[in-house]
Amino acid sequence: MNNSLSYTVSPDGRELYLPLPEPFSFTQNVSYLARAAGECMHRVVDGRxxxxxxxxxxxxxDSSLSVVVEVFEEQPGRLSVRFLAPEEPPSELVRDAVALYTREWFDLDTDLAPFYHMASKDPLLELPIRTHHGLRTIGIPDLFEALCWGIIGQQINLPFAYTLKRRFVERYGRSLEYNGECYWLFPSPKDIAALPVEELTELKMTTKKSEYLIGVAGLVSSGQLTKEKLLGAGDLKQAEKMLVSIRGIGPWTANxxxxxxxxxxxxxxxDDVGLHNAIKHVLGIDRKPTKEEIVKLSANWTGWQSYATFYLWRLLY
DNA sequence: CTCCAGGTTGCGT
DNA sequence: ACGCAACATGGA
Incomplete structure (x- = not known):
């Protein structure tokens, strides 16, 4: 994306402005981020x-360049990103990195119009796109963080998954301070790769999950597994194959x-249980849909399955 | 106590 | 290829 760094800077150099695509609802995206009380990777303060x-x-x-930012929409159609910490104004390198991260985080480069056009005529999606109009698939731009969250969340309820992630992050991550509060950075794969399994089981991860996390950390820290390699895999099936071949990553986590x-x-x-429950909810039936039913119901979602899933999930949480 | 939870593995047919 | 128990823990 050649305009992926396009942003403007405030006179004092402490704020970035990113043009927002249409449709985009800041309120919807904040509500999504605010929905989970146990989330430790961000915080919503006064709607920011x-x-x-x-x-x-x-x-x-070298992670010493990391920053704490505040994201808000002061002026319609423009996302503001304010640097809160550290004290020094950000360098151009830092501004570029933060702008890129934010674009990925809020999926600012996707044109949702075709999705809404398709979804407005879809029996399952018509409700969620009305209820959450302007919601974007909030991303997890860091590959290691995304993999860990997928693995941690396997087969356990969401509140417990947040608890496990918090323990993991607060034990092995690094934090920046602003206004007397800690803002955590996800642990580095290098640090996790070096851990013995017993340390993670102390956090109440299962033995298997602990092994998976350490194994994946090794692959990421050694550069064997990168976003570039996955993006360069060719298509979805190839990338999925690459991920599923890794121990601890099945079809659900890969997707x-x-x-x-x-x-x-x-x-x-x-196969996601949350997706099944959301479909059950929208259809008003008292059982979960079968896989065959889901295949039929999603027949028109081609190319937008990811957004369809995210919007349906949103109905439940 | 039981059932379920944003699954995966490994072994059986 | 497909089915199924085991895994381990917390929440309802």
Missing amino acids: IRKAIPVDGETEG YVLMRCLRTPSAFPI
């Missing part, structure tokens, strides 16, 4: 989103990561 954003330095493993991190529009975690 605060978060530590990782910025890699010139030298490998979840492709959806939230690589932004593959046709990624589709079709």
Whole structure:
């Protein structure tokens, strides 16, 4: 995307302005981010989103350039990103990295018009696109974070998944401080790759999950698994194959990561329990749909399965 | 106590 | 290829 760094800077150099696509509802996206009380990777204060954003330095493993920002929409059609910490104004390198992260985070480069056109005539999607008009698939731009969140969330309820992530992040991550509060950066794959399994099981991860996390951390820290390699895989099926070959990553996690991190529009975690419950809810039936029914119901979603899933999930949380 | 939860693995047919 | 138990823990 050649305009992916397009933004303007305030006179004092502490604010970035990103043009917003249409449709985009800041309120909808904030509500999504505010919905989970247990989330430890960001915070919503007075309708503004605060978060530590990782910025890699010139030298490998240098995370000292990371910043805390506040995201809001002061002027319609324009997203403001204000640097809260550290004190020094951000360099151009940092501004570029934060602008890119924010574009990926809020999926600012996707034209939703075709999706809304399709969804307005879809029996399952008509309701969620009305209720959450302007919602974007909120991304997890960091590959290791996306993989970990997928693995941590496997087969457990959401509140517990947030608890596990918080323990993990607060034990192995780094935090920046602003206004007396901690803003956490996700642990680095290098640090996690070096851990013995017993340390993670102490956090009440299962033994298997602990093994998966450490294994994936090794692949990411060694550069064997990168966003570039997944994006360069060719198509969804190839990327999915690459991910599923990794121990601890099955079809659900692969598609979840492709959806939230690589932004593959046709990624589709079709076995997802939440998706099944959302469909059950929209159809007003007292049982979960079968896989065959879901295949039929999603027949017109081609190329937008990822957005369809995200909007349906949103109905439940 | 039971059932379920934003699954995956490994072994059986 | 498909089915199914085991995994381990917390929430309802």
